[in-house]
Amino acid sequence: MSGVVAVIDYGMGNLHSVASALQHVGADKVLVTHDADEIRRADRVVFPGVGAIRDCMAEIRRLKCDELLAQALTEQHVPVLAICVGLQAMLTRSEENGGVDCLDMIPGEVRYFGNPLQDAAGRRLKVPHMGWNEVRQVTAHPLWQGIDDGARFYFVHSYYVHARERELVAGSVDYGVSIDAALARDNLFAVQFHPEKSADAGLQLLRNFIAWDGAA
Amino acid sequence: MGLARRIIPCLDVDRGRVVKGVNFVGIRDAGDPVEIAMRYNEQGADEITFLDITASHEERDTTVHTVEQIAEHVFIPLTVGGGIRSVGDIRSMLNAGADKVSINTAAIHNPELVRESAQRFGSQCIVVAIDAKRVDDVDGQPRWEIFTHGGRKPTGIDAVQWARKMAELGAGEILLTSMDRDGTKNGFELGVTRAITDAVEIPVIASGGVGNLDHLVQGVIEGGADAVLAASIFHFGEYTVPQAKAYMAEHGIEVRL
Numbered sequence: 427m428s429g430v431v432a433v434i435d436y437g438m439g440n441l442h443s444v445a446s447a448l449q450h451v452g453a454d455k456v457l458v459t460h461d462a463d464e465i466r467r468a469d470r471v472v473f474p475g476v477g478a479i480r481d482c483m484a485e486i487r488r489l490k491c492d493e494l495l496a497q498a499l500t501e502q503h504v505p506v507l508a509i510c511v512g513l514q515a516m517l518t519r520s521e522e523n524g525g526v527d528c529l530d531m532i533p534g535e536v537r538y539f540g541n542p543l544q545d546a547a548g549r550r551l552k553v554p555h556m557g558w559n560e561v562r563q564v565t566a567h568p569l570w571q572g573i574d575d576g577a578r579f580y581f582v583h584s585y586y587v588h589a590r591e592r593e594l595v596a597g598s599v600d601y602g603v604s605i606d607a608a609l610a611r612d613n614l615f616a617v618q619f620h621p622e623k624s625a626d627a628g629l630q631l632l633r634n635f636i637a638w639d640g641a642a
Numbered sequence: 643m644g645l646a647r648r649i650i651p652c653l654d655v656d657r658g659r660v661v662k663g664v665n666f667v668g669i670r671d672a673g674d675p676v677e678i679a680m681r682y683n684e685q686g687a688d689e690i691t692f693l694d695i696t697a698s699h700e701e702r703d704t705t706v707h708t709v710e711q712i713a714e715h716v717f718i719p720l721t722v723g724g725g726i727r728s729v730g731d732i733r734s735m736l737n738a739g740a741d742k743v744s745i746n747t748a749a750i751h752n753p754e755l756v757r758e759s760a761q762r763f764g765s766q767c768i769v770v771a772i773d774a775k776r777v778d779d780v781d782g783q784p785r786w787e788i789f790t791h792g793g794r795k796p797t798g799i800d801a802v803q804w805a806r807k808m809a810e811l812g813a814g815e816i817l818l819t820s821m822d823r824d825g826t827k828n829g830f831e832l833g834v835t836r837a838i839t840d841a842v843e844i845p846v847i848a849s850g851g852v853g854n855l856d857h858l859v860q861g862v863i864e865g866g867a868d869a870v871l872a873a874s875i876f877h878f879g880e881y882t883v884p885q886a887k888a889y890m891a892e893h894g895i896e897v898r899l
Contacts, residue, residue: 440736446714477764541843545644552845552868554766554814558646558688558898578646578898580719582766582814600644623719623741625683 428453428636429469434494434512435460436485438477444509447622448472451633460489470636471498475511479536479585480523482511492529499531499614505640507632508616513609514587516616522585532609532616534589543602551602554584561597561607561619567642569608569615569634570596577627579607579619587618613640646898647862648688648869649886650721650847651876653678656695658704660877676711682876683716685883688898690716691744691817691871694724706738713739723771723817732759736767744817746771747790750797753811760812769847770808771817774801774834786834793821802837809842816842817871820850827853827874835865847871855881855889862895 431448433441435458445456457464465471473495475482486492495516498506508516520526520536528536543551558578563570586605589595596615597608609616615635621628653660659673679690692712694705702725709722722735723744732743749756749770760768774786775793786801805816818838820831830848839846848867852858852875861867875881887897 440739440741442710442737442739443713443717443741446739447717450717476766478761481762551645553843554845555645556766556815556845557648557868560643576643582719584765620719623717625686625718629717 430455431470432465432468433458433472434491436489436491438482441474444474444622447632451629453636460491465494470504471506473508473512479520480526483526503613505638506614507635513616513618532589536585536587538585545602554582555601556582559599561599564598565596567596567610568638569631571634572630573627579624579627581619646896650689650691650869650871651682651687652691652871652873654693654695657701658708675708679712679716683718687883689719691721706734709738709740729759742767742769744769744771756811756813765812765814768813769815769817770813772801773819773821775821784833789821802841805838805842809844815845817847823851826851829857830861830865832865835867839866855886858886859890859893
């Protein structure tokens with residue numbers, strides 16, 4: 427039983443695809459909301475995000491979604507899944523928009539890919555990093571269950587995460603640089619890719635999330 | 643190993659129905675975009691592009707509804723293009739479940755729309771569509787110009803310079819259609835594909851003219867395209883998406899299998 431899954435809505439972008447993917451894999455009830463009571467009562471929390479970090483951070487703070495997220499993580503102790511800009515917002519600081527202070531819930535930086543970007547063979551790589559790339563499962567985790575090591579997930583981003591505590595890295599992907607594709611800490615799993623757009627591998631990850639008890 | 647080149651089936655949709663004909667074995671109602679999108683999703687397509695060719699503005703609500711239905715059933719990225727003219731149009735498509743919108747003519751009339759929408763919604767969801775046609779210089783040097791109205795109306799704008807400008811304004815991707823090749827089945831116009839992929843840092847989708855699987859391979863290897871878009875070769879069941887991917891992989895192209 428997944429219970430109620432609250433998808434935190436801070437007004438940036440379309441969250442219906444996250445919600446419908448969760449429903450598709452069998453979530454009992456999905457709420458797209460920034461209502462404090464609804465999130466407080468939820469059995470699981472998803473912290474998504476698309477768009478530019480400065481605007482996202484402004485809305486996250488204005489709607490006090492940072493407090494709700496912190497509460498879900500450390501008081502409710504429910505499983506939390508952060509996606510894309512949701513992950514980036516949890517780091518200390520991002521280089522996007524000339525430099526933006528983020529939530530500092532995970533020590534580390536969000537960096538620009540750099541220009542020009544090249545692979546190991548010296549071939550030019552496009553930015554944004556857009557499309558299906560192979561995620562290496564650095565550590566075993568319940569959310570990787572049933573997903574092949576090296577399975578492809580859909581990415582779309584111009585900035586990438588580098589966590590200071592390297593033991594948090596659960597998944598990694600190479601694109602000219604080594605990107606932290608997934609971070610795991612206690613009841614938090616945070617991914618740079620879009621599971622809701624990653625076909626079977628992504629749906630399996632979401633299925634794992636709604637079955638997860640929040641223990642690593 | 644790294645990022646896969648993408649294969650993108652394209653649906654041309656008029657008033658909620660796929661046109662140009664689609665002939666999948668086993669599909670009862672071949673014109674239903676939701677059913678067709680689901681079939682491509684099952685085949686392992688990397689994205690789906692939905693091109694709304696509905697002429698009248700009043701019937702656009704049908705499009706929004708169709709996009710909503712596709713987004714409910716298909717868990718790969720969905721790009722919606724055709725008739726996107728304003729920030730409001732973009733917002734309604736994104737809210738309906740599109741992951742990206744493709745802006746074409748409106749970018750020519752109002753390039754600021756690209757900047758404004760990239761700032762508001764993020765570059766990742768702003769695709770600029772370029773319809774290019776070859777118009778060589780007097781000395782025979784290849785040059786490509788942007789055309790509107792289905793390739794009938796020249797704009798005088800150089801396609802390569804335009805692509806650069808769109809990337810600077812914040813476009814996250816270019817959808818390049820060669821109007822000389824569209825519908826011909828003679829393959830992509832590789833000259834303009836290569837010129838634009840070399841000119842910009844953002845990914846480029848090649849479109850227009852695919853008639854066989856070698857054309858897809860050429861688009862990537864010779865044209866340098868990050869993704870290849872095709873309609874009829876998939877619609878009529880000539881090739882499936884897995885066949886296309888297997889063929890590309892045999893030619894050394896990294897694909898998601």
